Amino acid sequence: MTKSNSVVIIGGGHNGLICATYLAKAGHQVQLLEARDKVGGGASTSSFADGYSTSGLAHILYGLNAKVCKDLKLNIGDSASIQPVDTISLQLDGDHVTLGRDDVSAKSLSSKDLEAYRAFKKEFRGYAKALQPLMMNTPPRLKDMDKKDKLTLAKLGWSLRFGLGTDSMREFLRVGGINIYDVLNEVFDSPALKGAISVDAILGQHMGPRTPNTVLTYLQRLWGETQASQSIPIGGMGKVSAMLERAAVDAGVAIRTGVKVAKIIVENGRSQGVILQSGERVEANIVVSNADAKTTFIDLVGAPQLDAMFCHRVNSVRQHGDVAKLHFALTELPTFSGLSLQQLSQRLIIAPDMRYVEHAFNHSKYGEFSDNPVLEMTIPSVGDSSLAPAGHHVMSVSATFAPYHLKEGWQQQSRDTFVQRVTEVIERYAPEFSSSVTATELLTPVDIEDQYNITGGHWHHGELSIDQSFMMRPVHGSAQYQTPIDGLYLCGASAHPGGGITGVPGHNAAQRILAMGDI
Amino acid sequence: MLTQTDSHVTTDFREVLQPSPFQARINEQCLVQDWMSWNGYKTARVFDTLASEYFAVRSTCSVMDLTPMEKYRITGPDAQIFLNRLVTRDISTLKPQRVTYVIWCNDEGKVLDDGTIFHLSEGDYRLCSQHHQLDWLLISSLGFDVNIEQETHAIAALAIQGPTSCAVLTAAGIDGVDQLRPFDIGYRTLNGIDVMVSRTGFTGDLGYEVWADPDHALAVWDAIFLVKEQGLFDIRPIGLGALDMVRIEAGFIMPGDDFNTAETAVRADRDRSPYELGLAWLVNFKKPYFTGKKALLAESKKPTVRRLVRLSVEGNKSPTDAFLYDAKGGSRIGTIKSCVWSPILKMNVSLADVEFVKGKLPEQIWAEIYYQKELEWRATWAKCDVSAKPFWIHPRSSLTPPNRF
Numbered sequence: 001m002t003k004s005n006s007v008v009i010i011g012g013g014h015n016g017l018i019c020a021t022y023l024a025k026a027g028h029q030v031q032l033l034e035a036r037d038k039v040g041g042g043a044s045t046s047s048f049a050d051g052y053s054t055s056g057l058a059h060i061l062y063g064l065n066a067k068v069c070k071d072l073k074l075n076i077g078d079s080a081s082i083q084p085v086d087t088i089s090l091q092l093d094g095d096h097v098t099l100g101r102d103d104v105s106a107k108s109l110s111s112k113d114l115e116a117y118r119a120f121k122k123e124f125r126g127y128a129k130a131l132q133p134l135m136m137n138t139p140p141r142l143k144d145m146d147k148k149d150k151l152t153l154a155k156l157g158w159s160l161r162f163g164l165g166t167d168s169m170r171e172f173l174r175v176g177g178i179n180i181y182d183v184l185n186e187v188f189d190s191p192a193l194k195g196a197i198s199v200d201a202i203l204g205q206h207m208g209p210r211t212p213n214t215v216l217t218y219l220q221r222l223w224g225e226t227q228a229s230q231s232i233p234i235g236g237m238g239k240v241s242a243m244l245e246r247a248a249v250d251a252g253v254a255i256r257t258g259v260k261v262a263k264i265i266v267e268n269g270r271s272q273g274v275i276l277q278s279g280e281r282v283e284a285n286i287v288v289s290n291a292d293a294k295t296t297f298i299d300l301v302g303a304p305q306l307d308a309m310f311c312h313r314v315n316s317v318r319q320h321g322d323v324a325k326l327h328f329a330l331t332e333l334p335t336f337s338g339l340s341l342q343q344l345s346q347r348l349i350i351a352p353d354m355r356y357v358e359h360a361f362n363h364s365k366y367g368e369f370s371d372n373p374v375l376e377m378t379i380p381s382v383g384d385s386s387l388a389p390a391g392h393h394v395m396s397v398s399a400t401f402a403p404y405h406l407k408e409g410w411q412q413q414s415r416d417t418f419v420q421r422v423t424e425v426i427e428r429y430a431p432e433f434s435s436s437v438t439a440t441e442l443l444t445p446v447d448i449e450d451q452y453n454i455t456g457g458h459w460h461h462g463e464l465s466i467d468q469s470f471m472m473r474p475v476h477g478s479a480q481y482q483t484p485i486d487g488l489y490l491c492g493a494s495a496h497p498g499g500g501i502t503g504v505p506g507h508n509a510a511q512r513i514l515a516m517g518d519i
Numbered sequence: 520m521l522t523q524t525d526s527h528v529t530t531d532f533r534e535v536l537q538p539s540p541f542q543a544r545i546n547e548q549c550l551v552q553d554w555m556s557w558n559g560y561k562t563a564r565v566f567d568t569l570a571s572e573y574f575a576v577r578s579t580c581s582v583m584d585l586t587p588m589e590k591y592r593i594t595g596p597d598a599q600i601f602l603n604r605l606v607t608r609d610i611s612t613l614k615p616q617r618v619t620y621v622i623w624c625n626d627e628g629k630v631l632d633d634g635t636i637f638h639l640s641e642g643d644y645r646l647c648s649q650h651h652q653l654d655w656l657l658i659s660s661l662g663f664d665v666n667i668e669q670e671t672h673a674i675a676a677l678a679i680q681g682p683t684s685c686a687v688l689t690a691a692g693i694d695g696v697d698q699l700r701p702f703d704i705g706y707r708t709l710n711g712i713d714v715m716v717s718r719t720g721f722t723g724d725l726g727y728e729v730w731a732d733p734d735h736a737l738a739v740w741d742a743i744f745l746v747k748e749q750g751l752f753d754i755r756p757i758g759l760g761a762l763d764m765v766r767i768e769a770g771f772i773m774p775g776d777d778f779n780t781a782e783t784a785v786r787a788d789r790d791r792s793p794y795e796l797g798l799a800w801l802v803n804f805k806k807p808y809f810t811g812k813k814a815l816l817a818e819s820k821k822p823t824v825r826r827l828v829r830l831s832v833e834g835n836k837s838p839t840d841a842f843l844y845d846a847k848g849g850s851r852i853g854t855i856k857s858c859v860w861s862p863i864l865k866m867n868v869s870l871a872d873v874e875f876v877k878g879k880l881p882e883q884i885w886a887e888i889y890y891q892k893e894l895e896w897r898a899t900w901a902k903c904d905v906s907a908k909p910f911w912i913h914p915r916s917s918l919t920p921p922n923r924f
Contacts (some may be wrong), residue, residue: 269813303662304604307626310808312658477626484813 007513008033008274008282009253010300011290011453011492013041015506017244017253018489021072021290022510024251031282032253033274035260035453038238041243042452043501045238049439051420052329053387054394055237057443057452058459059348059378060085061135061262062231063224064240067136068503072247081239082231083383085346089196090429092352094338097192101225104193113190113401120187130159135223135504138480138512139471139496140441148515177466180218181209181354187218190354199374202457203400204499206322208361213465220464225499230347234384240501264289264488269383271488274300286487286513290506291407292454292461293317293474293494297483304307306484313475317494319444321341321457322364324402327423328395329388329439333379345382350375350425364401369418370436372425373399397422404445404456416443460499461492470496481505481512489513533891536561539586540675540736544744548756551861555759558651558671560587561678563758570862572761576722577863580683581757582743585676585728586683587735589634589651593644593666599717600807602636603660607793607815609806613638616704622793622801623655628814629790630782630798631655632774635719637744645670649774655782659810676735679743680726680765682913683752685921688716688727696727697920709742723761723769723912725921745775752924767859768868770829770909777827777856792818796827822878827856829906832867832886835860836899841886843871847900861910868910872901880905 009020012034016358024030038044046056061082069076076082087099097106104117133155140149140156160169175183180201184194190397198209201218208214224230232237249255259280264287265272273283289296293314303311333344351357360370381393388394399422408414419442427433445457462468472480474494481489481496491509493499539545539560553565562584568573575581593602603610608619613619615638619622622633634648646652656667679688688696693707698717707716712735720726731739747754767774774780777796784790792815793802832838837860842854858869873884884903889896915921 063853116682266808269808269816298662305808307813308604308655308659309626309660317660 002441005284006284007031007288008284009288009290009324009491010264010274010296011041012039012255012257013290013492014043014241014247014501014503015470015492015509016041016288016290017241017248018068018072018310018503018506019290019510019513021212021244021248022507023288023513024248024253026510026514032248032255032263033259033276033282034087034255034257035259038241039255039257040238040241041176041239042454043241045236048327048441049329051389052327052392052439054327054380055233055235057325057448058237058323059232060230060376061233061237061379061397061501062221063227063241063277063500063502065136065503065507066227069228071507072244074243074247076240076243077228080234081243082233083345084229084231084464085378086346087196087349088339088343089192089199089229089259089349089351090336090339091192092428095192096343097190097231097342098343098346099193099196101229106190106192108360109190113188113193115519116187117193123168123171124219124222125226126164126168127176130163130172131156131219131223133159133388134227134470135497136508138508139473141471143481149406158294177212177213178215179212180214181358183215184209184354187432191355195351195353195357196349198354198357199349199376202361203374203376203398204323205463205465206318206320206364206401206403207446207463207465208358210358211361215419216251216466216469217464220497221500224502232345232347232378232380232383235378235386236384237501239503255359261300263302264485266295266485266488269484270486284299286489287507288489288491288513291494292458292492293478293490294319294455295453296490296494297426297478301485301488308478310475310477313477317462317474319456319458319461320404321448321459322403323398323400323452323459324418324445325443325448325509326399327399327441328397328421328437330395330436331438332391332436333382333393334395334426334433342378348375348377348379350377350429360401360412364403367403367405367407369402369406369414369421370400371421372424373401375399375422375425376480377426380464397426402444404449404486406444410444410446417446418442418444423496446461461494462498465496469498473498481509482516522639524918538716539584540733540880541584541586541740543675543737544740545584545756548676549758551759553758557587557656557759558589560679562587563756564760565758566756569760569764572757573764573862575753575755576681576724576761576765577753577755578682579753580679580681580687581761582740583678583680583757583762584749586671586674586733588671588676589648590669590671590674590761591646591648591652591656592644592668592670593656593665594642594668595663596642596666597663598642598882601660601663601665602646603807604663604809605656606636607802607809607811608647609803610636611806615639615641617705618702618717619905620801622796622798623894623915624793624815625781626810626812626814627781627790628811628818629784630778630793631781633772637717639704639715650782671735672691674730675739676728676730677739677743678720678722678726678728680720680722680724682725682915682922683924684726686924687743687746687752687754688729688734690749690751691720691742693729699727700919701917709739712738712808714739717840722755722765723771723772724765725913725915725918744783746856762858764859764861765911767857768861768864768909770870772827773857778872791827794818795825818874823875825853825872825874826880828871828873828880829908829910830855830869830871830902832858832869832888833886833901833911834867834899836867836888836890836901838867838869838886838888838901841888843873843903844885844887845876845881846883849885850874855886864910866910867901868906873905
């Protein structure tokens with residue numbers, strides 16, 4: 001039997017597309033297999049009601065990697081493709097807090113807080129930058145290091161010690177493992193400001209502001225700011241995927257959609273290709289999985305081909321999503337008290353203070369959704385009329401906490417109640433909101449799992465916690481994009497450095513595969 | 520699904536060690552009250568004298584309570600492929616009513632425990648192990664449609680070992696014991712009680728294990744000892760002391776005594792692979808993937824670093840815990856793990872952990888032995904020899920049918 005393709009990529013999420021493109025550019029024959037009817041995965045634009053569409057899962061771009069954009073010649077920086085946005089944290093008294101890259105503004109903020117914000121962002125962006133050598137490289141092994149591992153560690157050490165300087169490094173080591181709650185209390189006075197910043201540390205995670213590790217998650221989010229400004233893609237996140245798809249096709253990647261991989265063929269410890277659900281066998285020298293680790297190892301490779309403890313570790317990855325996605329079709333633009341039309345196009349969040357966020361998280365610990373969920377809202381149709389009928393609008397909301405394992409299960413009644421809760425929270429700020437809603441779509445983490453083929457419906461294919469990061473991502477025994485199966489690699493958010501529309505795992509995986517030289 | 524059958528677990532908090540279903544008879548016969556814990560059971564180390572118990576195994580017939588041995592029932596559609604992924608040996612060829620000796624490893628190819636797999640009937644297996652393995656079995660069961668039940672307390676078992684063991688069981692009323700080949704399982708009756716008889720043991724001698732419902736335990740015991748009362752054969756209950764002597768003679772290793780199991784080893788070099796235990800013959804790379812295969816494949820290509828060997832030690836001084844050297848006063852190369860003065864062979868035999876030199880056994884091995892004479896310590900050197908074969912495996916242990924007595 002001949003090997004018709006040298007590389008098969010399982011899953012056409014943005015990382016799969018990016019990895020495929022790099023490998024194709026390097027001269028390899030790459031075939032990409034996507035189970036859904038279009039590529040993009042979580043970076044998609046989907047129609048949820050007749051005439052209304054919006055970003056299907058991810059709706060804010062905050063760190064598509066600059067090197068990836070350059071290498072793949074993605075023309076994504078101009079105003080025709082993205083709209084840069086600030087974050088506006090809504091307050092009941094109408095004194096909304098606007099958080100920019102360097103500056104924050106609100107009437108109630110003291111001059112001390114205004115200055116502290118600037119200093120805080122500079123300092124923490126510095127920490128995020130110091131992690132750059134770790135982010136853009138294969139995470140170094142700590143045992144049996146090769147030259148590259150040592151170099152990466154040396155670069156990291158250099159960038160922490162000399163990039164940051166003595167004082168900053170000491171501070172970085174102090175705050176690195178603690179929680180954002182304590183750090184923000186040290187730095188700021190305004191509860192509103194602290195609440196707003198804490199959202200970036202917990203959104204997408206099963207963590208509250210008081211959870212240790214939330215400084216690290218905040219830094220990972222902030223790292224995006226070192227790459228590109230926070231923005232909303234015109235035409236929805238699917239536009240980004242369309243550009244990546246074009247780059248892949250131009251590079252010679254053969255893309256097949258609507259084909260679900262059923263099994264990864266393993267013979268004598270080496271992957272030989274895949275078997276599709278149709279029974280078709282696709283042979284390849286190299287198999288790269290954009291799917292999460294659980295799907296890749298437990299479902300596609302199968303426990304009988306792997307060591308028992310390795311399977312146990314993969315199965316134990318904490319990967320239960322906690323964010324629901326809601327899409328509202330609106331007959332008119334909602335009126336938020338104190339927000340101008342221009343401001344409506346920004347990233348709006350509801351997290352009035354850190355106690356609110358922590359209390360929202362408390363419910364999720366016990367398998368309940370939040371009484372008062374934390375919301376991240378965008379109304380992309382303000383700057384993009386293609387998403388809704390003329391004069392109408394769409395609102396895209398990420399609502400946390402909505403646990404994957406809801407105690408009573410995501411029955412219709414729970415779903416209705418949750419939508420009701422979210423609507424009520426929005427109406428505190430936009431009193432007439434519900435009267436303009438003509439259609440609603442709710443994607444719970446269970447729906448996200450089903451529709452996007454992500455185990456647990458977790459944004460990041462696994463919590464971005466220290467024990468699931470770097471050389472331990474997704475689990476030790478499969479770091480460095482390699483797996484226990486020779487010729488099988490991971491290129492998705494399961495791998496270092498994790499999720500978000502960054503393209504970094506895809507980029508790093510491709511570099512690793514090329515460096516391994518076994519194509 | 521996990522179920523645990525605890526029919527014999529006592530509810531009395533003052534009963535620290537739990538009784539075996541044979542306890543009533545064991546208590547009567549254990550004259551020296553030398554008790555120890557075996558997997559939480561009150562177990563006799565010695566019943567009357569060690570020598571008489573030892574010679575019961577080698578010359579007549581011994582009876583030992585096997586109930587405390589960890590036992591797991593493995594059933595379900597994937598029972599066979601689950602076990603084959605667990606152990607290093609290919610058990611897909613293990614036919615119903617047959618038994619095989621196995622070891623299993625962790626991901627790093629280090630031995631977790633050893634034991635036996637009984638293929639009770641098509642697709643129905645019992646795994647017996649030295650140590651508690653339920654958590655590892657459950658971890659290993661991810662991705663397999665298999666049912667694992669701990670049945671340690673649900674099965675009463677006796678080991679009947681020694682040259683006259685077949686004759687004793689026959690005289691006790693079990694038919695067709697003589698037809699069982701080594702590692703066979705037979706379903707029989709004893710005075711109307713259903714018993715399972717397997718030709719298995721840990722002694723290197725002719726012997727059987729009899730398995731029954733705990734409710735019938737005393738009846739089985741009594742039926743066997745009735746043969747002694749009839750004056751036909753000498754039959755003695757034996758404790759773990761005598762068992763330890765005969766198993767060292769037979770070269771059977773004891774996880775936890777002869778090597779640290781991978782689960783209990785703390786220091787990086789204290790766990791052992793099958794190669795390091797001299798059990799390479801149990802590792803089969805031709806079968807489907809099993810836990811530790813990748814690590815063992817890599818290790819198999821490297822020179823041997825150390826190995827557990829059977830070592831005879833000159834002289835009559837006990838080499839207990841002795842250090843081993845590559846010459847008298849030379850470099851230290853290992854230690855004695857288990858040793859015994861073999862009454863039947865009239866020599867010191869042992870199992871020893873020995874470091875290899877450039878992948879080879881050292882040319883000479885010497886033990887430095889410390890011993891006492893009337894409370895005064897002395898030291899001496901004894902030359903050691905590695906034995907390729909077990910010191911004692913009697914031809915009668917594999918003869919079918921066994922000789923009649």
